[in-house]
Amino acid sequence: MTEAYIVGIDMIAFGRYPGRTVAELGAEAALLALDDAGLGIRDMQALYCGNLLEAHLMLGQRILREIGLTGIPVINTANACATGATAFREGLIAVKAGLHELVLVVGVEQMGRGLLGGSSRPDGFVEEGVLGSSTMPAMFAQIGVEHARKYGTTFEQFAKVAVKNHHHSTMNPKAMSRRETLLREVMESEMISWPNTKLMCSINVDGAAAAVIASRSVAQRLGLLGRAVRVRASEMTSGPYTPQEFAIPDFNQVTRNCARAAYEGAGIGPDDLDLVELHDCFATAELIHYENLGLCPDGDAGRMIDAGETALGGRIPVNVSGGLLSKGHPLGATGIANLYEVATHLRGSAGTRQVEAARIGLTHVVGGSPGRGSACVVHILEKA
Numbered sequence: 570m571t572e573a574y575i576v577g578i579d580m581i582a583f584g585r586y587p588g589r590t591v592a593e594l595g596a597e598a599a600l601l602a603l604d605d606a607g608l609g610i611r612d613m614q615a616l617y618c619g620n621l622l623e624a625h626l627m628l629g630q631r632i633l634r635e636i637g638l639t640g641i642p643v644i645n646t647a648n649a650c651a652t653g654a655t656a657f658r659e660g661l662i663a664v665k666a667g668l669h670e671l672v673l674v675v676g677v678e679q680m681g682r683g684l685l686g687g688s689s690r691p692d693g694f695v696e697e698g699v700l701g702s703s704t705m706p707a708m709f710a711q712i713g714v715e716h717a718r719k720y721g722t723t724f725e726q727f728a729k730v731a732v733k734n735h736h737h738s739t740m741n742p743k744a745m746s747r748r749e750t751l752l753r754e755v756m757e758s759e760m761i762s763w764p765n766t767k768l769m770c771s772i773n774v775d776g777a778a779a780a781v782i783a784s785r786s787v788a789q790r791l792g793l794l795g796r797a798v799r800v801r802a803s804e805m806t807s808g809p810y811t812p813q814e815f816a817i818p819d820f821n822q823v824t825r826n827c828a829r830a831a832y833e834g835a836g837i838g839p840d841d842l843d844l845v846e847l848h849d850c851f852a853t854a855e856l857i858h859y860e861n862l863g864l865c866p867d868g869d870a871g872r873m874i875d876a877g878e879t880a881l882g883g884r885i886p887v888n889v890s891g892g893l894l895s896k897g898h899p900l901g902a903t904g905i906a907n908l909y910e911v912a913t914h915l916r917g918s919a920g921t922r923q924v925e926a927a928r929i930g931l932t933h934v935v936g937g938s939p940g941r942g943s944a945c946v947v948h949i950l951e952k953a
Contacts, residue, residue, distance in 0.1 A: 570665040574788045574797040574953060577606025577781035580909045583745040583897035586679070586775045591623055595677035596635035598777035598902075602673065606781040606793065610637040613781070614669040617644045619656030619676040620901040632675060647901075650848065650936025651805070652676065653778065654904025654946035658803045660782050670787045676906070677777035678899035702762075703939045705850065706770060708817055710762035713853030717764070720868040722856065724764045728755045729874045730852040731769045731894055737881060738891025740922035745774045745897035769852035774897030778905035797953040798912045801929070802835035804828075808943035818937035820854070823945045824861040828933070831947040832863070839863035842885060842949075843927040844914055846907040848934045849892040859887070862933060862947075881922060889914070889922050900936075907932040908948060915952040928952045 579601035586594060595618065603609060610633075618629030624647035633643065648655040653676025660672040702708070716722045732752050738744040750768055758766040788794050806827040811819040832838055839862060847862060849855035859870040864885055865878075873879060879887035890896050890910040893903065911930035913919045929951050937943030 571667060572785040573661050573664040573800050574783055574785060574794070575780050575800065575908070575912055575950070576783045576788050576793040576797050577602045577604070577608065578779070578909045578912050579605050580743055580778035580902070580906050581776060582743040583774045583776035583899060591620065591677055591679045592628060592631035592635055594679065594775060594777040595628065595632040595675045598677065598779040599632060599636055599673060599675050602779035602781050608671070608781060610673070611639055612671055613639070613641060613673040615642045615644065615660070615663060615672045617646065617656040617660040617672060617674045619646050619653040619674070619904065620678060621647050621649065621652045622678060622900070628677070629675070648936070648944045649938070650850065650900055651904060651934045651944040651946045652901045653906070654932070654934045654948065655805065655944070657780060657905055657908060657948070658805060658946060661800055661803050664782050664784050670784045672782050673779065674782060674905060675777065675779040676902040676904055678901040679775045680773040680899055682773060706762035706765060709851040709853050710765055711817060712820065712857055713764050716853070716857050716870070720871065722871040724756065725752065726871040726874050727764050727852045727856055728752055728766070728769060730849065730855045731755045733874070733880050734849060734888050734892040734894045737889050737922060738895030740920065741891050741896060744891040744895050745772050746891070746895045765851045765853055769894070771850045771893035771898040772895070774899050776897055776899035776902040776906065778902045778909050780905055780908060794953055796916055798915050799951045799953050800948060801951045802831040802947070802949040804830040804834060805944065805946045806830065808937060817939055818943035820935050820937070820943060821857060821861050823943045824858060824933065824935050827945040827947045828862045831931070831949050835949040837929065837949070842929055842931050844889060844911060844924045844930045845885060845887045846890060846892070846910050846930070846932045847887060849888055849894050850898060852894065855888065855892065858933065862931065881924065886924050889919070889924060904932070904934045904946060907934065908950070911950050915950060
């Protein structure tokens with residue numbers, strides 16, 4: 570299989586756009602990525618579109634109505650929080666297999682305010698609060714409580730994740746929230762589901778991100794290798810059987826399986842990484858994923874955040890974009906936005922938040938819900 574490269578990538582500023590359609594947001598991101606590559610929609614041989622909430626409404630085709638109906642194949646994908654990363658991976662595979670040489674990938678979402686999860690069954694019985702909880706805050710609270718039970722992780726250590734990511738966001742002009750928070754402020758904000766307070770939860774926002782993927786031969790012919798980013802590994806897993814899987818998705822095991830496969834595919838280990846953008850939908854999630862991605866031994870995540878190892882300037886900076894906690898989490902766009910952040914650092918174009926001498930970075934997304942399953946995607950990128 571041929572090597573594949575990101576030759577154009579960008580995102581719109583995440584926020585709220587009540588006066589615009591989801592297709593318009595996706596089209597804006599698509600044009601930004603095409604401009605970044607110096608190419609046009611007529612150069613693209615296929616479009617891969619990731620969107621969850623309008624997955625049945627042919628969103629990829631609607632985006633083309635905004636930027637050019639060229640008749641190319643359109644593949645629409647939906648895969649929980651891994652939706653955008655799934656679309657990217659499908660486009661990547663098509664290029665690596667030789668089916669196409671230049672493809673456009675778009676991830677986009679318009680989100681309402683409020684809680685995700687907790688819906689009723691078709692027979693009208695509302696399980697929420699009667700038989701546990703199917704809401705996202707409850708699921709990721711459980712993960713944090715279990716980590717605290719096993720390793721003694723404290724409320725303060727979880728809260729430090731939010732403080733770090735809020736600080737990082739002040740250097741990212743495309744983040745939804747760009748505000749410093751003190752540790753005390755995070756810990757004293759409204760409790761959503763112990764140990765996650767409101768300031769330890771990701772923000773439901775509108776957003777879009779897009780990328781142009783090219784084969785090596787095309788990138789070389791077009792003179793794009795200088796700013797290109799090589800996709801060294803792309804792996805996807807779904808939740809395997811574990812004792813808890815039928816009650817609550819095992820986000821730990823599905824991430825560990827995916828990360829292991831990605832490291833093997835790239836021929837590297839976690840010690841070779843220069844930065845990571847991982848799925849911090851809640852502060853508890855970021856901390857446990859340090860261990861799931863092999864950034865530290867099991868039980869060491871609390872010490873890692875205390876020591877500042879995952880802050881900008883630390884041993885392995887994590888979520889320098891501000892993460893989902895500050896940048897925001899528009900479901901279909903998140904996976905590609907994470908790729909944009911890492912690619913920007915590998916290009917040396919991240920400004921005041923630049924990770925020095927970054928050459929290899931990892932992106933991670935994971936999602937799912939009780940009774941349905943889970944999906945995880947890990948990409949490893951390398952400076953060309």
